[in-house]
Amino acid sequence: MNVITNNNIRCIIALAGLEQVVDPEIGLNVVDLGLIYQVDFDEENKKIFVTMTLTTQFCPMGESITAAVKRVMEHTFPGEEVWVELSFDPPWSHERISEEGKKFFNQ
Amino acid sequence: MFGSDFNNAAGRNTTHKIVLPFYAYAAVSLLVSILLLFFSAEAFTQHYFHPHTLAITHMMALGWGTMIILGASHQLVPVLIEKSLYSARLGYASFLLAAVGIPLLVYGFYVFDMGGPAKWGGRFVLLSVICYIINIAASMSGGRKVNVHAVFILTASLWLFLTAFLGLALVYNFTFPFLPKETLQYLPLHAHVGIIGWFLLLIIGVGSRLIPMFLISKYANSKLLWVIYFLINAGLLSFLLSFLYFPSREYYNFSIAAVVLALLFFGYYCYCAVKERIRRQVDEQMKTSLLSVVMMLLPLLFLVVITGWLVVDQLSARMVLIYGFAIFYGWITAIIFGMTFKTLPFIVWNKVYHDKAGLGKTPNPKDLFNNKLYILMVLIYLGGFILFITGAYLADTYVLNFAAAILLLAAVLYNWNVMKVLFHKPKSYERHH
Numbered sequence: 001m002n003v004i005t006n007n008n009i010r011c012i013i014a015l016a017g018l019e020q021v022v023d024p025e026i027g028l029n030v031v032d033l034g035l036i037y038q039v040d041f042d043e044e045n046k047k048i049f050v051t052m053t054l055t056t057q058f059c060p061m062g063e064s065i066t067a068a069v070k071r072v073m074e075h076t077f078p079g080e081e082v083w084v085e086l087s088f089d090p091p092w093s094h095e096r097i098s099e100e101g102k103k104f105f106n107q
Numbered sequence: 108m109f110g111s112d113f114n115n116a117a118g119r120n121t122t123h124k125i126v127l128p129f130y131a132y133a134a135v136s137l138l139v140s141i142l143l144l145f146f147s148a149e150a151f152t153q154h155y156f157h158p159h160t161l162a163i164t165h166m167m168a169l170g171w172g173t174m175i176i177l178g179a180s181h182q183l184v185p186v187l188i189e190k191s192l193y194s195a196r197l198g199y200a201s202f203l204l205a206a207v208g209i210p211l212l213v214y215g216f217y218v219f220d221m222g223g224p225a226k227w228g229g230r231f232v233l234l235s236v237i238c239y240i241i242n243i244a245a246s247m248s249g250g251r252k253v254n255v256h257a258v259f260i261l262t263a264s265l266w267l268f269l270t271a272f273l274g275l276a277l278v279y280n281f282t283f284p285f286l287p288k289e290t291l292q293y294l295p296l297h298a299h300v301g302i303i304g305w306f307l308l309l310i311i312g313v314g315s316r317l318i319p320m321f322l323i324s325k326y327a328n329s330k331l332l333w334v335i336y337f338l339i340n341a342g343l344l345s346f347l348l349s350f351l352y353f354p355s356r357e358y359y360n361f362s363i364a365a366v367v368l369a370l371l372f373f374g375y376y377c378y379c380a381v382k383e384r385i386r387r388q389v390d391e392q393m394k395t396s397l398l399s400v401v402m403m404l405l406p407l408l409f410l411v412v413i414t415g416w417l418v419v420d421q422l423s424a425r426m427v428l429i430y431g432f433a434i435f436y437g438w439i440t441a442i443i444f445g446m447t448f449k450t451l452p453f454i455v456w457n458k459v460y461h462d463k464a465g466l467g468k469t470p471n472p473k474d475l476f477n478n479k480l481y482i483l484m485v486l487i488y489l490g491g492f493i494l495f496i497t498g499a500y501l502a503d504t505y506v507l508n509f510a511a512a513i514l515l516l517a518a519v520l521y522n523w524n525v526m527k528v529l530f531h532k533p534k535s536y537e538r539h540h
Contacts, residue, residue: 024456024472026323026386056320057189060182060453064461085129093386094325101111106387 002035004038008075011039014048020024021068024061028104030069037087046080048073053079053092062086116255121182121191123458129178130451131517133207133443134525136170139325139520140416140513143217148498148507160428162217167435168262168301169232169407169438173267175443176309177201179450180260187256187316193245197238204235222280229275230424236271239512240264252518255332259312262340266304267294274295296350302434303366306404310442311335311373314396321393322384338369363410370403390473391482397444399438406433436492436514444485447525448476455528463533474529476524484524 005011018036019029029054030052038051050069054062066084079105099106141165147159182200185191192198209233215225243264247257274297277290286293315332318324342365349358378399381389389397409430452472460469491513498506 024469025321025453025462027471044273055323056186060186060457063120064457067461094323096387102385 002034003036007041007043010041014039014073014076017072018069021065021072023055023065026040026055028068028101032098032104033092033103035065035092036069039060048080048082048095050084051068052084053087055092057088057091067071070098099103119473120457121185121198122195125195125202126178126182126454127458128202128206129174129181129419130447130454130525131529132202133171133175133178134522136166136439137207138515138518138522140166140171141183141515145508145515147510150509156217158219162194162213164435165216166209166213167439167461168306169205170306170513171215172435172439172443174205174209175447176313177205177235178245179446180309180313182450182454183313183317184212184243184387187260187313188247188254190246193242196241201235201238201242204231206239206359208232208235209490210328213408214313215278221278225278226275227280229271233268233271233275236264236268240268250474254498255329256312259315259336260331261306261534262336262510263305263309266308267298270297270301270305273300291299296347298431299346300343303339303346306434307366308336308339310439311339311369314400315373317446317449319380319384320395322389323382324380324384326376326380328376328379331372335369335372335376338365338372338466342366342369363407367407370407373403373514374400391478391485392445392448393487394445396442396449399441399445402433402438402441405431405437409433425499425502429496432496432499436495442486444488444521447521448473448481451525451528452476455531459531459533469533475528477527480520480524484520485519488514489515489518 003015005012014035015031018031021030022028023030023033023035026033033055035054036050036052038049039049040049040051042049050073051067051071054065057067064088070082070084073084074080133457142165143159145167147163149160150157150163152437178410181192211224212232214227215221215223215228242259243261247261273293276286277293277297280286280293311332318325342362345358345365346362349362354514362540377397381397409426413426413430452475455475456470456472491510494513495507495510498504498510
């Protein structure tokens with residue numbers, strides 16, 4: 001798992017949920033694509049901060065993907081406020097694709 | 108560790124309301140153009156300066172090729188330059204002006220009336236191009252870094268302005284002769300500024316970004332793209348100058364050599380992008396787009412035959428028609444076929460499902476059209492394309508009519524699939540989620 005977090009157990013739950021969010025063009029979920037950079041939990045204020053990227057900035061599907069990430073996180077952690085932030089620093093690269101993702105692309 | 112963009116860059120995409128009318132207009136234009144081809148196939152046995160040939164060429168170049176490129180580039184420019192589009196209003200204005208101007212211009216050519224309809228048509232088209240250039244240039248201004256793809260697009264749009272301006276001047280030259288030579292003499296200049304300056308430069312600029320993007324390729328080579336950029340512009344500028352001031356075969360050969368070299372480099376670029384792709388499977392739409400890269404070389408082959416002194420004059424005039432046909436109905440149509448179904452389904456998917464993604468089962472964008480119908484369309488089209496070239500070479504009206512009928516069937520299938528995407532509605536079980 002190459003995702004930075006301040007809570008490993010809750011992050012694993014979050015990533016399991018985020019596997020439902022699929023990049024519609026590629027057909028692979030955002031976790032195996034390596035789009036999720038960081039998931040931090042502010043348990044005191046019941047807030048979750050997701051920092052993620054897109055395969056290309058201004059990706060036409062970007063708005064849908066980020067909205068879906070927010071929705072899935074809210075569904076996975078009911079009652080908590082979810083903030084999704086986009087980052088292109090560093091930009092996405094194929095090296096972030098998981099082993100599962102590589103298998104998917106090699107099909 | 109990560110620099111965040113709190114403004115949510117992904118939220119500044121161009122609205123589908125600007126883009127989709129261009130796609131719909133282009134699809135109908137292809138159908139109209141091939142209908143005109145079907146009813147005027149005999150024109151392809153005569154000289155290329157024939158009213159019906161001029162009408163068909165402009166319907167293809169403006170209604171089909173230019174309209175879909177204008178539409179797609181309103182969507183793609185923000186992706187390429189990583190900034191949002193400057194003005195939606197200019198986008199709408201560009202569509203409306205071209206949508207009114209193109210039929211007027213084509214009608215003017217078809218009945219060969221260079222009066223009101225052709226002049227107003229030309230004026231509207233020119234105004235549409237001006238709106239587009241202002242929008243693209245303003246969108247690009249103040250960008251963080253020079254982007255080779257964006258420079259390709261901006262330069263291409265300036266060549267588009269030049270060819271549209273020259274085209275309007277040629278229409279005026281019919282009724283108020285003010286140019287030193289006859290209108291017919293300027294046609295090669297008008298045509299090549301459009302074909303090389305507008306279509307080739309823009310297709311390479313956009314294709315060099317989209318082809319690796321859709322293949323998920325590791326390959327990137329900006330230096331090679333800059334070399335291609337300078338070769339095409341040097342080739343076109345040298346052609347323009349030699350055409351106007353010192354026409355000679357040697358200068359023309361230099362221009363052709365520069366463009367041929369640029370095309371070979373672009374072919375190499377695409378080959379590397381394919382070779383270094385992460386996604387092993389290449390879908391039919393990408394295969395068609397890659398086929399179009401190979402089809403770029405076909406018109407060049409005909410050009411070599413035309414300028415290569417291999418043919419007698421009568422055949423040479425026919426080869427010019429085949430040359431133009433191979434450009435518009437071959438290379439340009441092939442890349443549009445492929446890229447239509449790589450871009451349009453995503454734009455419509457975003458419109459219909461952007462607030463449903465992640466909530467349950469939604470179809471994939473590629474499910475919005477019928478892929479089997481797409482494959483059938485491409486095969487039928489290629490058959491019609493080869494047959495039409497054969498008919499034009501043999502100057503056989505029966506073969507031309509039959510080939511045009513086959514192309515018409517392919518255009519109907521294309522329209523069917525485009526309309527299926529454009530009018531896509533979520534199924535009832537998707538609405539409940």
